[in-house]
Amino acid sequence: MKNKSDCAMTPDHDPAAWSEGVDAVPFDFGLKRRAFVHLLGTGLMVVFSAPALAQRSGGRGGGASAPSISSRLHFGKDGVITVFTGKVEGGQGARAELTQAAAEELRVEVAAVRLVMADTAQVPNDGITAGSRTTPFTVPAVRQGAAAARELLIEIASRQWTTDRDQLKVQAGAVKDPVSGRSFSYRDLAANDIAVRLLSQPVNAGVQVTPVADWKILGKSTPRPNRRDLVTGAHRFPSDLVRPGMLYGKVLRPPAFGATLTGIDLAPARAMKGVVVVADGQFVGVAAPTVFQARAAIEALAETARWEYVSHPSHQELYGHLEKHAQGGVPANPFPDEISRARKVLREDYHVVYVQHAPLEPRAALAEWEKETLTVSLGTQNPFGCRSELARAFHLAEDKVRVVVPDFGGGFGGKHTGEVGVEAARLARAAGRPVSLRWTRREEFTWAYFRPAALIRIEAGLDETGKLSCWHFLNINSGGAGIETPYQVPHQRSRFVRSQGPLREGSYRALAATANHFARECFMDELAAAVAADPLTFRLAHLQEPRLRAVLETAAQRFGWTDRFARKQPGLGVGLACGTEKGSFVAACVEVAIEPKENRIQVRHICEVFECGAILDPDNTRSQVEGCIIMGLGPALQEEMMFENGEIKNASFQRYRVPRFVDVPELDIHLLNRPDLSPVGAGETPIVAVAPAIANAVFHASGVRVRSMPIRLPA
Amino acid sequence: MDTTISFEVNGELKTVTTHPSRPLLDVLREDLGLTGTKYGCGEGQCRACTVLLEGKAVAACVTQIATVENKKVRTIEGLAGGDTLHPVQQAFLDGAGSQCGYCTPGMVMELVAVLNASPNPAEAEVLARLGRHLCRCCNYPNLKRSIRLSLRR
């Protein structure tokens, strides 16, 4: 993975400045590769030349923002207002939020705005939907575009009526002349030649957006605009798309990671009725009238396939492997003098396993060719990135590729890539018909990228007053998000060291901030214990950032921390953790119970306080925080990808358990609203405090320090 | 080999000629165009594919088409009466039961089955039934709210 240093918030406005690396699948379906074809037995035997080596590249979320008002908004002569954005909706609420943003500035009802999302043929490139960037960057971009249109409406009306523009105000989508009673609406704008010309002007970055105090729509809860279609089943998710004559695709997967196809007999599958078989380099797939037939064809192919295997480390050897392959070696502590002077020195390793996002809708794509132009509709967080990925794979110009992203069934950082689209497009090209390819759950668990595993090593010194004197923090392999300590330490260094993770790696909700917070916040508890301090007092003694102090103090107070920590009850424990990432602040206090029989950890109560500046939509923010916390309970307590000999051993929901209703503890969520501060995203940071607070509570309950995620006590 | 199977879907008689061991889920989605029922795992673990078979909730992904011969199936598409939503759908709408909404049809159908079987079930019993369903958005608090709203209607 080239760029995992998922920096917190870039001050600039350029989506390209931010990037989050994902291990890419290097497809190449250009025309000039060589495959040696042999006839063998009854069928056609294809023997391939040298194996395509997996290649890793950093992803980019980039692209310029909307240059003109008309690329952001369209006013129909029928009165319909359409707003365009390159952002996607995967359940996080961007559709409602961006609709709100436009409606607020246009001074119209939410229902008057139609939002077109993520169709590369229609929308401006707002970059990848990731890194909690919609709220701090795209909301302002949409607001500015809409505000510019509103100002234009006033401008044109004031010119036509020769009225002073300061006397004019937009209300309910129109300007009214207070004197004559005339009115001029967005519908009129569409019919006005001067307006049409002015709409093609760039959005003036200095345009006045509505101050928080005057918000009528932003700051209030707005339900999902398409919620009705979600409860009736009418909404078409990417895996629901159908076209006349469409076939269903399926791809032959290697039996193990890194295995190379050396030979295959295509004949049995070719003999099946209605089945199209494609063999192109290492890619072998089929398209058939039903999924059932496609599967049968793939099974027939799999029986004849011959593979060459490579050795692959297992999950048991993971941390040794990561340490051994640390790029440039494992760096030494740069503060040897401080360490030798310290009154006490602590040093610990923390481990975080690989996990999967497992969105409920697995990757799915529909590909359609029309001569040399390609349209792919798929569930992805990165529409423009997928367009490039497709263009590269098929050696097409980008303007020959259109990517459309219908609202899809969950991403969580797991859908930054378009491999399913490339595969569908390859099959569709061979079939000469549209092809829908829908990954199975097993494929999703195995071939989607994973949240990287981490080996984290921390060494810190305490002085005679019980305060931190030096701090050295190393994250091997998983990334630099949230790596800097928010605590005051005179000598400190935190760094991310790349390694060669054995699995395909990429982003995940909050990415490495979860692992880094887990290690740091658990270690802070160990340090507090080393000087016999209350973990809350110890943290506050090292904290200056007022926003972080505020969430921590509020959480502790709501939870009744001081009493509950002091009052030890058998089998019960409390723990806390806090942190900051992507401009927002979080603190959590939890209570756990240890079931004496199996030593199982039960999380009983989570109190979390979260602050992300001004809250744009209270209900959705709360839903995101709740969802994030509960999702985080999975990797905190039970989720772990097991692999051996290049094979995932638990690629199913039966063997990879994710949170269900019964796992939901009592939740006390408190959002600190700061209308005086710019809004930032809320769908990621709430996850980071969950796991360390649990591990600390487990220690409080049992006296055992668990330094790995998932947090488990020996039975 | 293919066989011809007739069954009722949302009150209409349907006849398909297909392989008898194809999942009901595939037939609904591919042959009958009823894509409201979702695939989440294909092995009975997530219940995104829940439909009513003779009024009972079943996972359509592990129900072979041959077993529904002459039976009645109801899917999410057959729930609302024209513009009027079924009370459970309305409760999910009012309770913000959907984040991405991919789990919604399965959850709604399960709840409809529970309420059909007993009009006043205990909440714990209902949650136990819904406990088989996965929501990866982990929208469980809003789902609980939607369930409570359904029970009150």
Ligand code: FES
């Ligand atoms: S798709 Fe049927 S239970 Fe998951």
Ligand code: FES
């Ligand atoms: S709302 Fe997304 S899976 Fe439940």
